[in-house]
Amino acid sequence: MQTDTTTGAAITFDAVGKTFPKKGGGNVMALEGISLSVEPGTITGIIGRSGAGKSTLLRMVNGLEKPTSGQVVVAGRDVGAAGAAGLRDIRREVGMIFQHFNLLSSRTVAENVALPLEIAGTPTPEIRARVDDLIARVGLEAFRNRYPSELSGGQKQRVGVARALATRPKVLLSDEATSALDPETTQTVLKLLADINRDLGLTILLITHEMAVVRDIASHVAVIEGGRIVEEGATYDVFTAPRHPTTKSFLSSVTGVTMPNFIARQLVETRPEGPAQEVLRITFVGEKATEPLLARMGTEMGIHVNILAGAVEEIGPRPFGNLLISVDADRADAARAFLGQHEQRTEVLGYVR
Template sequence: MITLTGLQKVYQGESGIVTALDNVSLAIEQGEIFGIIGKSGAGKSTLIRCINLLERPTAGRVIVDGQDMTALSERELREARKSMGMIFQHFNLLSSRTVLENVSFPLEIAGVSRNEREKKVIPLLELVGLADKRDVYPAQLSGGQKQRVGIARALASQPKVLLCDEATSALDPQTTESILALLKDINKKLRLTIILITHEMHVIKAICDRVAVIEGGHLVETGKVFDVFTNPQSLTAQDFIKTVVNNKVPEALSAVLSKTPTAGGNLVVRLSFFGEATNEPVIAGLIRKFAIDVNIISGNIDHLQDIPYGTLLMELSGNEKDTEAALHYLQDLDLRTEVIGYVARHAHAAS
């Protein structure tokens, strides 16, 4: 559906040349929700604005639905942009127009008659849950309602692609959740391709199928959300995931932890469970099979795209032979086992 090849964007700043995007290439499939995450200044907003050529790339190609956007004339580009809706962090509504008139505005610009505009817009207001707000002005709406108007307006021209630039950043957590649920519903009902820019990993976790991680104008990682969450390859992705998955080793444990085995020491491991493995009685199996004690330090279970995902930090205490055998047993199971370190037996990590 969308292919970016060798995308580069260079600005002339006050202190010299600034490279906002550097050789970015990725492919986005029809009908998926694709997330692009990065810290402030990483280049993610520049990237999304290059897709509809609100920013013209310095180099590279942007192919949308088989059409090379970078090769179009200004007139052709205006026409092509009709297939791409866009919503923004700060809504950008017209304060002097009602909800109905705000949503109708793109159709008015396109020369659609008043009657036809209303026929197209009323179903959109129903879709975003604002049918009863058609004659209300933006000043009378909550932040979430304003963003729903923005979404309806972006859908007015029946686009194939919806670009979301930090669409939930100005909203409180509960409202963010409702807007993300709406976007997911729209994606399912309209088979719309959604590209979502954010700096919040919980947004990616909530609705995206795949994600690209951008840092300093470079794509540092791309993959299915589940794969990136459960096995992040880049430091940037790892940092983002820490904000929503608590894998941190407690400070009290870190203070007594050694990376090398200690005589008579206990082994500290982290287990990561996926899918059906979350239902397996791993701890009970360890205790039955080996002469060891198991102390659970911390643990949690969450869901990624309806797939159970859990982590468990625990301490194995026993003689060296039994502890090693228990570790090999864990490593042979359908889960990820990570050796965190060793702690002197008298220290007891769990305490």
């Protein structure tokens, strides 16, 4: 079934819902009212905790799951309405890499990469040329005749990436592809995916529970909680101005702005009587993210700042900083005004004596 996709999105989720039968009768809701457009050539991260519904959402893109309601449209085709032949066509355009690699232990690196082409009935000379090209792209020329048991985790995932690219897909799905890897290997695989996105113009949809992965590679992000998307947008915008508590919780793991326990235990919502400190979160964005604004505020206005936690990060080429500070409550209005004049965002978190 062809569907009109006037938005030009590579993947469209339109009011998608999914329920599963429950033991003892009835249904359990996995997804509800999911609407999301993934634009061609972007890298979009879907982040959520275990059980949030992100894997179910990803599996709908290649028809491994069908929506109970709504539509999933990939490259102009309604996946849920596709018959067997239509699904085969869709799956040729959708590659997938997995958390645990899913390589065949009895096949060499080259033979694992060749498998999707063999299934598609590609002539042998074409298979050989395509496999050579893909193995070179992922940097495994010296390992083409090795078996999976002879490879490191990172090398196995590179084989998985090469195999996912074998049929020249338009969309690449990543199912927690780095969560089984150490941090250094994770960065290597993420760089490979970024290079593929840039060189081939491939649309990448990845699911993860690690905000650092989203920060390092994704241009767009959607946060899923309890089967619903609770926040979405450009990664930089979501990181610098998170709205939903789930997003803020995820961000605390990568921005260095977790509230210190000794402050959290004392924090109250309303200003107490007598001397008090106002606790602020400052988000430094844009060109001024690395300027010494707090030092200037102390010098020019005599407002002294106690820094509680913070870090300067980078999303793509753009820096941003996150700081938790406390200032004398009597001078807090002036401090927030000063920072606002310099285009920085502030949020009052509470007060401590």
